[in-house]
Amino acid sequence: MTYDPARSSGYPDPPQRVGFFTDTSICIGCKACEVACKEWNGLPADGPLPEDASVLELTGMSYDNTGALGASTWRHVAFVEKQNDAGGLNWLMASDVCKHCTHAACLDVCPTGALFRTEFSSVVVQQDVCNGCAYCVSACPYGVIDRREGDGRAWKCTLCYDRLRGGLEPACAKACPTDSIQFGPLDELRERADQRLARLHSDGVTEARLYGEDPADGVGGAGAFFLLLDEPETYGLPPDPVATTRDLPAMWRWAAGAALGLAGGVAVAFLGARGRGR
Amino acid sequence: MNAPEQVDPVQFTDYYGRPVLKVTRWKSPHMPGYLFLGGLSGAASTMAAAAEATGRPRLARQGRLTAAVAAVGGAGLLVAELGRPERFLNMLRVFKPSSPMSVGSWILAAHGGVTTAAAASTVTGVAPRAGRAAVAVSAVTGPLVATYTGVLLADTAVPAWHAAHRHLPPLFAGSALAAAGGAAMVMVPVAAAGPARRAALLGALAELAVTASLERGQGFGEEPRLVSEPYRIGRAGTLLRAARLLAVAGAAGTALAAGRHRAAAVAAGAALLAGSACTRFGVYHAGVLAGRDPKYTVVPQRARPRVQESRPG
Ligand code: SF4
Ligand code: SF4
Numbered sequence: 001m002t003y004d005p006a007r008s009s010g011y012p013d014p015p016q017r018v019g020f021f022t023d024t025s026i027c028i029g030c031k032a033c034e035v036a037c038k039e040w041n042g043l044p045a046d047g048p049l050p051e052d053a054s055v056l057e058l059t060g061m062s063y064d065n066t067g068a069l070g071a072s073t074w075r076h077v078a079f080v081e082k083q084n085d086a087g088g089l090n091w092l093m094a095s096d097v098c099k100h101c102t103h104a105a106c107l108d109v110c111p112t113g114a115l116f117r118t119e120f121s122s123v124v125v126q127q128d129v130c131n132g133c134a135y136c137v138s139a140c141p142y143g144v145i146d147r148r149e150g151d152g153r154a155w156k157c158t159l160c161y162d163r164l165r166g167g168l169e170p171a172c173a174k175a176c177p178t179d180s181i182q183f184g185p186l187d188e189l190r191e192r193a194d195q196r197l198a199r200l201h202s203d204g205v206t207e208a209r210l211y212g213e214d215p216a217d218g219v220g221g222a223g224a225f226f227l228l229l230d231e232p233e234t235y236g237l238p239p240d241p242v243a244t245t246r247d248l249p250a251m252w253r254w255a256a257g258a259a260l261g262l263a264g265g266v267a268v269a270f271l272g273a274r275g276r277g278r
Numbered sequence: 279m280n281a282p283e284q285v286d287p288v289q290f291t292d293y294y295g296r297p298v299l300k301v302t303r304w305k306s307p308h309m310p311g312y313l314f315l316g317g318l319s320g321a322a323s324t325m326a327a328a329a330e331a332t333g334r335p336r337l338a339r340q341g342r343l344t345a346a347v348a349a350v351g352g353a354g355l356l357v358a359e360l361g362r363p364e365r366f367l368n369m370l371r372v373f374k375p376s377s378p379m380s381v382g383s384w385i386l387a388a389h390g391g392v393t394t395a396a397a398a399s400t401v402t403g404v405a406p407r408a409g410r411a412a413v414a415v416s417a418v419t420g421p422l423v424a425t426y427t428g429v430l431l432a433d434t435a436v437p438a439w440h441a442a443h444r445h446l447p448p449l450f451a452g453s454a455l456a457a458a459g460g461a462a463m464v465m466v467p468v469a470a471a472g473p474a475r476r477a478a479l480l481g482a483l484a485e486l487a488v489t490a491s492l493e494r495g496q497g498f499g500e501e502p503r504l505v506s507e508p509y510r511i512g513r514a515g516t517l518l519r520a521a522r523l524l525a526v527a528g529a530a531g532t533a534l535a536a537g538r539h540r541a542a543a544v545a546a547g548a549a550l551l552a553g554s555a556c557t558r559f560g561v562y563h564a565g566v567l568a569g570r571d572p573k574y575t576v577v578p579q580r581a582r583p584r585v586q587e588s589r590p591g
Contacts, residue, residue, distance in 0.1 A: 061294045068296060078293060109433060111380035112365075113372040131368045132361020134303035135379050138434040138569070143299040152361025217584075233576045236293030240579035244433050244440050245376055251429045251443045258428065258447035259421035263324060265455055265484070269476035270328040 002187075002215065005102055009117040017121040018164070019223035020173065020181060021189035022095055023196060024235075025208060027180040029093035033075040034066060036175035040160065044148075046072040068236070069096055071148035074157035075172050078235045094228065094235045095181060097172070098123070098144045098157035099212055102220030105243040106136035106145050106156075114154075121186075121223060122159035130154050141219065141241035159223075186223060193227060205229070211237065218242030283510035285503050290580065292572040299435050301569040308359040310562035313427050314555045315352035316386070317454030318461065319345045320424030323393050325458055325477060327417030330410065336470040337462060338413070339400050344461050345416060346397030349390045349423075356386075378429040385426055389419035424454035431565065437575055438508045438568035439561075441498040446561070449488040453554040455481025460528060460550030463536055463543045471543065475532050478550050482529040485557060489518060500578040508564035508574065517560030524553030 006014035037043065047055045059065050062079040069076045080092040104123045107115040114130035117123060125136075125145075132152040136145050145156040160170035168174070173183035182189060193210055200208040211232050212222030218241050232239050292298075302309075326341025357366045369383040392412040399409025428446030431439040439446070459478025463471050491497075495506025508514055531546030568574045579585060 059294075064294075070300075080293070105435065108376040109379060111372075111374060111377045111383055112368040113374065114368075129365075129368060129371070130362070131365035133359070133369070133379060134361065135377070135434075137300045138302045138304070138436055138565075140300065141435040143297060143435075146300050147303045147361050154361075231291055233291045233298070233572070233580070234293065236296055236298060236572075238298050238575050238579055240582050240585045241435075244435060247440075247443060248376065248378075248429070248433060251378075251432050251447075254444050255422075255425045255429045255447040258425040258451040261448060261484075262321060262421040262424055262451040262455055263417070265451075265480045266321070266324045266328045266477055269459075269480060270325075270332050270334075270473040 003102060003220065005117055005121040006119050011119045014119045014121070016185040016187075017223065018159070018184060019100055019122075019186045019189060019225070020097060020159075020170075020183055021193050021225060021227070022097070023180050023182065023193070023227045024092065024094035025196075025200060025205070025227055025229055026178045027077070027093040027095055028178055029063060029077055029079060030177060031066075031077050032175040032177060033095050033172035033181055034073070034077055036171040037075045037157075038073075040163070040171035041074065041158070043072045043074065043155075046070055069098070069142075069144050069146075069156075071146040071151075071155040074098065074155075080230065080234055082230065082234065090230065092229055092235070094226065095172070095176075096235070096237070097224050098159075099142055099219065099225070100157075100159055100223030101243060102215065102223065103243040103246065104219070105139040105141060105245055108243065108245040109135045109139040111135060118159075118161055118164075120159065120161075120164055122161065122164075123223075124158045124161050125154055125156065127153055127155075139244070141238055141243065189225075193225065196227060200227075218246075283507070283515055285507050288504060288573055288577050290573055290576045292576060296572065297570050298572045298575040299569045302434075302436065302565055303361075304562070305359060306559065306562060308355045310555075310559040312352045312355040312359070313450065313558040313562070314457065315348040315355065316427055317424045317450055317554065317558070318457045318551075319348035319352060319393060320389065320420040320422070321451075321454035321458035321477075321481070322348065322461060323389070323396075323413070323416035323420035324424075325462065325474065326396070327413045327420075329473070330413055332473075334470065334473065336466050337474060340462055340465045341458070342393070342396045342400045342409075342413060344458065344465075345393040345420070349386070349393045353386060353390055378426060378433050382423075382426045382430055385419060385422045389416060389423045392416045392419060421451070425451050431561070434565075435575075436565045436568050437505050437578060438564045441495070441502075441505045441578075442492055444497055445488055445492045449485065449492060449557065449561070452481045452484025452488060453557045456485050456525065456528070456550045457481070457554035459532075460547035460554070463532065463547030464551070468537060468540050468543050472537070475536055475543075478547070479529055479532050482525045482532070482550055482553070485554070486522060486525050486529075489522060489557065493518065500581040505568075505574060505578055508567040509560070512563070512567055514560045514562075514564035514567060517556045517563060521553045521556035521560055524549045524556060528553055
């Protein structure tokens with residue numbers, strides 16, 4: 001049986017694990033997902049000035065004037081213009097989102113318990129608990145979650161937890177006109193992705209590859225995975241993300257050794273004639 | 279031309295130069311200030327306990343006071359660091375072994391409690407027995423407070439911090455000892471401060487040795503020269519060079535003159551304190567740079583065999 005995050009988190013009989021398969025080969029860059037996400041979740045604008053969100057910014061680098069995922073941007077469409085070997089231009093679009101990692105570093109390190117695993121195996125922040133310590137921000141290997149300026153708390157994609165509980169699919173998947181964003185049970189999505197990859201390869205699109213689908217990767221496989229047409233870093237994604245909490249036992253051993261060393265150093269320094277020179 | 283600290287330009291792909299990670303939201307001076315004060319408090323309380331056990335009342339009293347003041351100041355910085363400071367007690371809502379900040383919050387709460395109790399007893403003369411018991415407990419919480427912060431930084435996606443997970447705890451332990459020894463040299467008369475000088479020397483030597491290894495990226499995994507680069511360049515590089523100068527000067531002063539002249543002891547102690555602070559600010563700024571430039575994330579990950587094999591085509 002595959003590892004089920006919800007079951008391991010204590011849900012005795014969770015529903016099927018669900019997630020996203022984002023097939024970037026059919027993304028047309030319309031940003032309907034970005035808009036639908038903002039609308040449904042009531043997310044504020046996030047321009048360059050934290051003190052005035054109504055000021056918007058043109059990045060001047062491409063059609064991407066969103067820039068990156070953040071506290072108020074939970075879907076981000078990347079636009080890549082890249083010279084190819086044939087002298088032409090590859091125009092790549094990809095809608096990025098929180099990966100809802102099987103082993104989620106953000107959740108591991110959250111000291112308040114604000115971040116939690118839902119029955120659908122997604123990863124969600126409880127806004128009434130988060131105290132804005134920002135540990136999750138530095139822990140996420142994809143740079144997804146962020147603290148919202150002015151608000152002080154951490155925010156990210158909830159996989160539309162409210163919609164899922166009401167039996168609806170997430171707003172971005174619903175809005176996507178090409179089905180580049182597909183929502184469903186993760187097992188089914190993985191099968192579909194394998195078929196799509198085989199199809200593309202047989203059509204000669206050898207640069208197609210899956211990203212985040214492998215349960216053996218550093219985050220135990222992503223709950224939101226992708227079909228990409230170039231290397232992940234071309235889209236601003238890390239090539240081999242790792243949830244660093246897997247090294248925690250080793251880290252604590254070094255800390256324990258250092259603590260003993262500190263105590264030992266003090267003991268050595270205080271050895272010698274008792275009470276000399278008070 | 280590259281300075282020798284800098285790695286030659288690397289070939290890699292990114293997305294318009296944008297960071298892959300989020301740059302840490304931890305602020306300066308809050309986070310590095312806390313690292314410094316927490317270390318100072320932890321080592322000072324340990325020294326206070328040792329002083330008490332070996333019958334050195336002046337060092338014991340100074341250690342108790344330093345430990346408490348630094349613990350309270352450090353905790354204050356941590357609260358101010360939060361996006362929602364009024365919710366700081368949520369830190370003690372759960373105990374999560376998977377979160378170094380959760381573990382650390384409990385350690386800090388215990389440490390803050392016993393060090394303030396010990397200091398209050400010293401100042402007021404009330405409940406001396408309870409005060410002694412509190413100092414004894416702080417000999418356990420102290421080393422933990424001084425070193426868990428290494429795990430706190432290392433358990434992040436920030437390459438320069440995570441790759442340094444073997445360095446940061448001993449670095450912070452040495453730095454803490456140098457600071458606490460230095461504080462005692464500043465505040466306690468020369469004749470009574472012998473053990474503090476020895477502690478400070480040990481700490482400064484450890485700090486220097488681990489920093490040298492950190493800057494070279496020894497044991498860093500893939501692309502050690504590149505991943506350790508943030509410790510050598512920019513603001514972090516400047517701070518760590520200053521830390522080294524201060525530690526060397528402070529250690530030399532401690533070994534040669536601080537046992538004879540009070541003025542020399544004060545100067546050497548102050549240099550060690552400042553050096554310890556520079557170390558913490560340097561480590562912090564290395565993490566800021568490592569999060570900002572995508573090459574520190576992409577290049578070492580690209581070098582892993584797993585990724586090499588999975589290239590299609
Ligand atoms: S992608 Fe980042 S924010 Fe999303 S679950 Fe994984 S670690 Fe958490
Ligand atoms: S900022 Fe909030 S969600 Fe993130 S780790 Fe801290 S308490 Fe948890």
